[in-house]
Amino acid sequence: KCFYPTSVLVTGFDIIFFWVARMIMMGLKFRGEVPFKQVYINPLIRDAEGKKMSKSKGNVIDPLTVIDEYGSDTLRITLASLTVQGDYICLSEERIRGFRNFSNKIWNVSRFSIMNLVDFDIDKINKDSLKMTLADNWIISRLNEAIKKSTFYLNEYKFGEAAKTIYEFTWSDFCDWYVEFIKPRLYQEDDKIQRKTAQYILWFVLENTLRLLHPFMPFITEEIWQKLPHQGDSIMSSPWPLYKEEYLDKEADIKMSKIMNIIKTIRNIKSDMDIPYSTKIDLYLNITEKDKIELIKENIYYIKAMLKTNLLEVGTDIKKPAHSATGVLEGVEIFIPLKDIINIPEEIARLEKRLNRIKNELNTIFKKINNEDFLSKAPEEVIKKERNKADDLKDIYQKLESNLKDLR
Structure with a gap:
């Protein structure tokens, strides 16, 4: 227990012969057994151009200076995300700034969540009474997939892939999409069951996401977790999220993907035509595949929640209005009349x-x-x-x- 405390040694490739091999030989000589079962060889850090850091060259990135400016969690997840199998990783301040923005994203979504969970009590939630929507089933399924992938990658010591999986789920699926989808439901006072359902899913996804992020960003996640409804004294000792087969919903994934592709296409048209985000548009969706008409009509709420529209028409025989920007997806034609919104x-x-x-x-x-x-x-x-x-x-x-x- 004193001299062989762990089963894994973490080290750089440059001292395998000078140190690691000798530790094994000495262990075998004096104890008759190897001192560790696995050796994780981490890459060494170089500058943005792949050159060795040197004070004389002036290309040294001092971790203490980085921590003072960007925070230790930002530095940790930056390094973890860059950690791939190989001899070197290239670190730049630009990459660190990118993950500082990610840290801000987590703070912002957590503030929003805490503000909307003031009257939420996890102990009083009856899960059987909740009214789950397509977006709710979709985000739970996406979270479940992120848990499965990141757990696999961590067990395989693939820290870069694990960090990337959690980053993409948190930034895109959760923050950019799901939170925007549920805002109208959170502000609904007349339908209390819908509001409670949105609160519960928001809490459930954020709390599990914080636990996934905790090994990479321990300080931010602990700070936020303590402000959320929680069980236990610390996120550090709470259980790791587990993948559950029953949470996987491929049908919700497929349906939500089709709705999101329509929204993305419309956003791209607005961007290409230099139409400001805040400008309200008339929107016509001509459905050329009959099986999609029901899906879109049932979930038109999400399109309205994510886009600013004056008029939204969905049909199977809509003709293209004059001077319209168009977008074509599988089974859907998108028309946005431009006459009154741009010169x-x-x-x-x-x-x-x-x-x-x-x-x-x-x-x-x-x-x-x-x-x-x-x-x-x-x-x-x-x-x-x-x-x-x-x-x-x-x-x-x-x-x-x-x-x-x-x-x-």
């Missing part, structure tokens, strides 16, 4: 100008990647980067061309 001549001029700029950029890239001299001298990764850039610009060009056609 059409100005928007046509803006798009034409942007198309010319992209055309010039593409011509420059094509000259480069069709030049035999460039192809023979440039590294493969540089050539690949230029070709990928050309593909991206071609996609943007086609989309803008389609928008221009709609406006004309």
Whole structure:
């Protein structure tokens, strides 16, 4: 117990021969058994360009300075997310800033949740009386999937994949989608069962998410957990969330995915047409596959909750209004009339100008990647980067061309 306290040794690859091998040999010599069963070899940290940190070069990132500015939890999850199988990871302040934003996201969603759980008592909740919606079943299923994946990755010492799984679920599924979906239900005073259901699912998902995040971000998660309704003295000693087969709901995943794709497409159209987020739009959804009409009509609430609309019509024979931006998904055509929300001549001029700029950029890239001299001298990764850039610009060009056609 004194000299062999653990079954895992965590170390860098640079001292395997000098230290790890000798520890094993000494253990075998004097104790007759190996001192640990597994060795986890973590990568060493280099700067953003992959160079060794050096005071003389001035490229050292001091962890104490980072903690003072961004917090220790931010540094921990940044390093964990970068930890992949290999000799080195490249650390930059830009990456740390990105996870500082993630920390802020957690604080903000927790403040929102605590504010809306003032009258919530977990001990008085009767689960059988709750009215679960499609969004509720979807988020529970997504949480369940995140628990399954992150548990598997942690057991395999794949800390980067575990951190990425929890990060994506927390930021996208929970904060960006589910919280926005349930806001109208939380503010509903006339339907108390719907409000209680929304409160319970909000609490359940946040509390489990905090426990998933705790190994990576112990201080933030403990601070928030203590302010939530909870059982036990500390999140540190609370049980790890468990995957449950009965929580998996593939049908809810499929249905919600279709609704979310419609919302994403409409947001992309607004962004492409430079329509401010706060501007209310008229929206027409022409359903070309009859099996989707019922799904969309039953869940039109979510589209209204996520988009600002004056008018929303759903049907199977809706004709495209004049001067409409369009979006096409499998079984759904989206029309947004633009006449009263943007200056059409100005928007046509803006798009034409942007198309010319992209055309010039593409011509420059094509000259480069069709030049035999460039192809023979440039590294493969540089050539690949230029070709990928050309593909991206071609996609943007086609989309803008389609928008221009709609406006004309």
